[in-house]
Amino acid sequence: MSKSLTVTQPKAIAHDADIRALVGEWRAALALQVAAGELSETTRQTYTRGLDKFLVWADRRSGVSDETIREWKAALLAEGYKPGAINTWLAGVRAFFAWAVGARRLLHNPAAAVKGAKRTGTSKAHKRSALTDAEVLRVLAAPDRSTPAGKRDAAILYLMAYTAARQVELHRADLADLRTEAGRLVLAVQGKGRSEADELIVIAHPDAEAALHDWQSARGSESGPLFVSLSNRARNERLSLRAIRGIVKAAFKAAGVVGKNKTTHSLRHTAITTAVKRGAPIQKVQAMARHANISTTMIYYHETDRVENPAEEFIAYNGGGGGMR
Numbered sequence: 001m002s003k004s005l006t007v008t009q010p011k012a013i014a015h016d017a018d019i020r021a022l023v024g025e026w027r028a029a030l031a032l033q034v035a036a037g038e039l040s041e042t043t044r045q046t047y048t049r050g051l052d053k054f055l056v057w058a059d060r061r062s063g064v065s066d067e068t069i070r071e072w073k074a075a076l077l078a079e080g081y082k083p084g085a086i087n088t089w090l091a092g093v094r095a096f097f098a099w100a101v102g103a104r105r106l107l108h109n110p111a112a113a114v115k116g117a118k119r120t121g122t123s124k125a126h127k128r129s130a131l132t133d134a135e136v137l138r139v140l141a142a143p144d145r146s147t148p149a150g151k152r153d154a155a156i157l158y159l160m161a162y163t164a165a166r167q168v169e170l171h172r173a174d175l176a177d178l179r180t181e182a183g184r185l186v187l188a189v190q191g192k193g194r195s196e197a198d199e200l201i202v203i204a205h206p207d208a209e210a211a212l213h214d215w216q217s218a219r220g221s222e223s224g225p226l227f228v229s230l231s232n233r234a235r236n237e238r239l240s241l242r243a244i245r246g247i248v249k250a251a252f253k254a255a256g257v258v259g260k261n262k263t264t265h266s267l268r269h270t271a272i273t274t275a276v277k278r279g280a281p282i283q284k285v286q287a288m289a290r291h292a293n294i295s296t297t298m299i300y301y302h303e304t305d306r307v308e309n310p311a312e313e314f315i316a317y318n319g320g321g322g323g324m325r
Helices: 019-035 041-060 066-078 083-102 133-140 148-163 167-172 206-219 241-255 266-277 282-289 294-308
Strands: 178-181 184-189 199-203
Touching (some): 019 041, 041 066, 041 083, 066 083, 133 266, 148 167, 148 199, 148 206, 148 266, 167 184, 199 206, 266 282
Antiparallel strands (some): 178 184
């Protein structure tokens, strides 16, 4: 049995509480939030994994303070973990202590003052590369659309390339989320960090609409997930995120798309970048990309303008006889 692990309170607060004794209660509170539609199941799992990882590391310690959590973060960085992974785990620790204080189980939140691991450069530029037009077309042509699996895979790829759909949004989508509004086919999606399908993907390109209709015809009209497994072991079950990533990677490989920064996220990145290049207003791009903050959308405009309309093009030296005028 693990020993007790208490929160080290500030000197003004003479009260310690066993963290491990509260974990079960916190898990039950998360489960209730999921049932009430206030939290997604994916977020619940992410939070619990993060706290579990911290508790394993803290097993040899008798108390937890702000500095303890910083030591854990520093240890993860020293082990080579990426800031994104560290911040995901830290979110679980923060969620636990915020709940404990809010539920009056603790008087002090040791995670409140701990900042996330810094992601160098992510506020200025993307690390993923956009695909060329020719590469996108080769990727879209990769699935064998004479088969049900090919129709499904093509629909997934077309949605990513023409609507900037995230993999997790397609993973969560149900057939009931697909509908017609104002004469257009739309898909209600549960976006990043959201607990319900309250954002819209507009399927405006006729090739994307045709690919989705082809898959609907092969899938059938039974209620349930929009994209399902066709394997014998998991037939008609919701297609996993891992499987969706595998579909994209297989299409990239078949299309000969290679490059360190050309990842499964690149189709979404390419869709947003292409909309910017073709003159879409920033508010429309933000809505399509489902960015919570317009500053995230602005990164695409800065990157595109930097290359396509650089200040370097305005430099000219006019002169004669060895001098500038």
